[in-house]
Amino acid sequence: GAGVSQTPSNKVTEKGKYVELRCDPISGHTALYWYRQSLGQGPEFLIYFQGTGAADDSGLPNDRFFAVRPEGSVSTLKIQRTERGDSAVYLCASSLQHYTAGELFFGEGSRLTVL
Amino acid sequence: SQKIEQNSEALNIQEGKTATLTCNYTNYSPAYLQWYRQDPGRGPVFLLLIRENEKEKRKERLKVTFDTTLKQSLFHITASQPADSATYLCALSAGGTSYGKLTFGQGTILTVHP
Numbered sequence: 001g002a003g004v005s006q007t008p009s010n011k012v013t014e015k016g017k018y019v020e021l022r023c024d025p026i027s028g029h030t031a032l033y034w035y036r037q038s039l040g041q042g043p044e045f046l047i048y049f050q051g052t053g054a055a056d057d058s059g060l061p062n063d064r065f066f067a068v069r070p071e072g073s074v075s076t077l078k079i080q081r082t083e084r085g086d087s088a089v090y091l092c093a094s095s096l097q098h099y100t101a102g103e104l105f106f107g108e109g110s111r112l113t114v115l
Numbered sequence: 116s117q118k119i120e121q122n123s124e125a126l127n128i129q130e131g132k133t134a135t136l137t138c139n140y141t142n143y144s145p146a147y148l149q150w151y152r153q154d155p156g157r158g159p160v161f162l163l164l165i166r167e168n169e170k171e172k173r174k175e176r177l178k179v180t181f182d183t184t185l186k187q188s189l190f191h192i193t194a195s196q197p198a199d200s201a202t203y204l205c206a207l208s209a210g211g212t213s214y215g216k217l218t219f220g221q222g223t224i225l226t227v228h229p
Contacts, residue, residue: 004158031215033215033216040221040222041221041222042119042204042206042219042220042221042222043159043204044219045216045217045218048215056216091158091159093158093215095215102164102214102215103149103161103164104149104159104161104215104217105161106151106160108156108157108158109158
């Protein structure tokens with residue numbers, strides 16, 4: 001597709017369960033980012049990849065959160081032992097590269113609700 | 116700690132008027148600043164980028180100013196239309212090896228009334 005694709009668009013889970021959120025960036029974009037947005041707030045940085053490696057994961061809130069990008073394209077954000085406070089919209093974005101100023105292209109987000 | 120504040124949670128204006136949104140920051144030395152538009156249930160969409168050594172940028176009905184002394188950016192929409200109604204987010208980046216690592220404000224909800 002032409003844009004950043006995120007699946008699922010909505011996920012409802014129970015406290016303590018494991019969740020995976022997927023992001024398919026724009027073809028050719030080497031930089032990929034995960035952000036989290038709570039209601040009424042701006043997006044908060046979680047992690048970014050340049051190629052396959054996580055270049056900066058300083059925004060991940062704790063070790064229950066992990067993300068991978070094994071082939072430098074699709075990325076998966078994994079959340080273990082989900083808590084109610086994890087409920088938010090998880091946004092993925094991509095850009096041509098990380099080391100020059102440029103716009104981020106965001107997906108529509110995955111809305112996670114932890115009951 | 117770093118703080119970004121968009122001064123209005125909500126702004127209501129009449130169609131045809133100029134909307135002015137404010138973004139202030141503290142404890143930050145951004146290399147550049149971006150403005151995004153976000154519609155309900157959608158991801159943010161890029162509008163404009165301005166670098167620290169630029170004072171003003173324009174794109175069609177949009178204008179952004181960046182004052183690193185005042186630590187403030189102003190975002191203007193001239194001849195506003197109801198279709199401009201959305202949440203507008205400012206975002207800062209320190210640059211260097213972190214261009215895409217953005218720190219966002221909380222957003223301003225703009226409503227343009229016909």
